[in-house]
Amino acid sequence: MTEIVKALNVRMKFKAVEALTDVSLGVAPGEQVALLGHNGAGKTTLFRLILGFIKPTAGSISIAGFTPGSDAARRVVSYLPEQVAFPKMLTGREVVRFYARLKGAAPGDVQAVLDKVELVEAADRRVDTYSKGMRQRLGLAQALVGNPRLLLLDEPTSGLDPLSRQHFYELIADVSRRGCSVLLSSHGLSELEARTDRVAILRKGRLVADGPLAELQHQADLPIRIRVRAASGAVDTVHAEIGGGRINCASVELYCARRDKMRILSKISGLGAQVEDVDVASPTLDEVYRYFSNNGIEQTRRGDIQCTA
Amino acid sequence: MHGVITIAATEIRIGLRNRWIILSSLILLAFALILVLLGSAPGGEVKTDAVTVVVASLSTLSVYLVPLIALLLAFDAIAGEIDRGTLQLVLASPVSRGAVLVGKFLGHVAVLAIAVSFGYGIAGLVAFFASGGGDAVALIGVGRLIASSIILGATFIAIGYIASASVRQTGTAAALAIAIWLFAVVLFDLALLGGLLASQDGVFARVVFPWLLVFNPADAFRLYNMSAIDAVVVGSNLGGAGSALPLSGLATMLSPVAWTAITLGLSTFILKRVRP
Incomplete structure (x- = not known):
């Protein structure tokens, strides 16, 4: 055709x-x-x-x-x-x-x-x-x-x-x-x-x-954001264990590549009762678009917060 | 052909809907009626040729008003439609650019024709009945005035399209249209008059002047109407200057007709090069 x-x-x-x-x-x-x-x-x-x-x-x-x-x-x-x-x-x-x-x-x-x-x-x-x-x-x-x-x-x-x-x-x-x-x-x-x-x-x-959109998302391979809310008093332990950055006295946030996601999540679940909640956010469509239309500037900035797990 | 009719019909519809037609009719009628009333005043009594006198005054009025109305109709035709994004839509459809322009031209001429016929027609009838009936032949003069005014209007509509197609902003096109009007109906005549006064040997008056007079479509229009009217009754102005005119009678109207054909062709040429 x-x-x-x-x-x-x-x-x-x-x-x-x-x-x-x-x-x-x-x-x-x-x-x-x-x-x-x-x-x-x-x-x-x-x-x-x-x-x-x-x-x-x-x-x-x-x-x-x-x-x-x-x-x-x-x-x-x-x-x-x-x-x-x-x-x-x-x-x-x-x-x-x-x-x-x-x-x-x-x-x-x-x-x-x-x-x-x-x-x-x-x-x-x-x-x-x-x-x-x-x-x-x-x-x-x-x-x-x-x-x-x-x-x-x-x-x-x-x-x-x-x-x-x-x-x-x-x-x-x-x-x-x-x-x-x-x-x-x-x-x-x-x-x-x-x-x-x-x-x-x-x-x-x-x-x-x-x-296709899914392909672009894959191609961009933008980091996934994981936010962990620690149980009271346990934030230091959690931070020491999984790394990332503390965003307040109760939560730790880190970015990781798609391929590392499961490894980190299993580590978090290994912390047991010290973790109260986990929030996993995939890159939004806007972030994917920004990645391509700004030639990955976004990613460079994100790269500063390295996944140290 | 289908596109031409569609575009022309829409222009007429818009002209009716946005009160363009009614407004310009009323302006022409108002001016015409003033002239009718003034025309009958000085003599004290209304003579049988009152209608003829009115036609003479109206043809002078036409020289100023009709080109103005025509240019105001035309300046928006291309530049305005580019501004509003509608020309892009028309040009994206399978209609040739020549057909777009001819369609608009026919529509705008129809709008002007309605306004002129209405305004002058009523004024002519008022003058006719105010003078107590009288010679019906005088009414032919009104018809001749209306027909030649429409031709004059068509000329300036086509000239206006050149202004509209040459610039991208509607405001610039409007300014250009006013400049054309000012030059064609005011400055041109003043320059000719100056030339007549300055040329002592009379070569200008005998050789160049008659051609320049016929060259300007507005002056040609005036010459035609003046020559059609019994010059003795009305008293002639420019045309009776004693110089042999290159064209006389109906042939003087060849000037606006030629202008229309040439400028319509030229504006089509410009429109074909427009990249919306």
Whole structure:
């Protein structure tokens, strides 16, 4: 099966800055890929290349086998920019109908997508009465109309409250179950709530990670935090036994590599009644993201607190 | 073609919805009615050619107001849509950039046409009935004024698109549009007048001046309307300077038509190079 997006060694140089350097990325049909990176990491540049608004300085991109920006490619892709302000005076239905006509979609599609994003009741109200979440859903409706094969969503959930965000991802999951590929960008991993098949991370125009979330977590191999609360008076014994650092007069905290985790835990359990509680925390998604997007600075800092067990 | 109609229809809808059409109609109507009332005052009695006098005053009004309304409609067309992110959406859909511009053009011309027809139409009828009916032929003059005003408006809409497509900020586009208006309808004529006064030998007046006059679409519009009206009744101004005009009668309207075609082509060319 041909990939919907196939970018090979793409380099994009604007006058003074190199926005993308040697980026290769593929999106398979029906796959959900999250593109992460700081502001200015090159996410939007990659989107503009995929849309054919700009041409790469070097390398190649194809959209389902077509040149980006060609009529055939534009029939494949649907786009939702990070910020879009639809004409305030139009109703939601008029906005969706406008884009449906431009894309040559069937008239019945308008009602179907409004239904899907749950805007049917508000469809005949003017856009300036919509809440932020509703506007974002309207943007998604506009992108969904005409059954695109690739959805390109630029930071679709930034500024949404957690509930709207969750709802938004449910909608996207539903769309991708029907075979539509989704490439979306986001600020951080925690925003995604582990919902995408694959995560690609851009740092200063370079692709520094590309794989399923579990694989990235494994690859980063960030230390695991173990926090032990000692029984009263036993904190010194516990500290002497397992090392780490004392965070107050009752608890000891230490970081260790994944492979050392079981060894340390068995040692802690060997302390018996001297330990009151143990809390084990795996690295959060944010920490994994920071590891890749900051080139492991985080890990270096963590390395100071060595596991001395 | 489908895209052109969709875009044009949406522009008209927005024009109606945001009260652009009603507002510009009322402005034109208000100015026109003032001229109608003033026009009938000096003579003391209303003559049969009252409508013709009004048409003459209105065509002078048009030279200032219609380009202004047209530029205000047009300056936001590209720069504003880039600002709001909607142009990116339109360009991401399978519609050619030429179709986008033509669609907007047709929509904006329709908006302007409605406003001009409404404003001048009512003023013309008021003048007609205020003068006690009279010659119905004079009403043809009103129709001619409306039609030529729409052509003049179309020209400045197309010129406005160049401003809108050349800059990225809406504010800059607005400033550019006002500058174009100021130059085309005020400074240009002042410069010509200065040239006439300065040229002692009369070469400028005989050779260069007529061409420059026709070159400016706003002046060409004025020439056409003045020449269409019985010059004896109204008393002519610039056109009757004794210089042979390179174009006369309906042919003077070739100037705004040519301007429209060229600037529309040019703004399409610029839009094709825009990287949203």
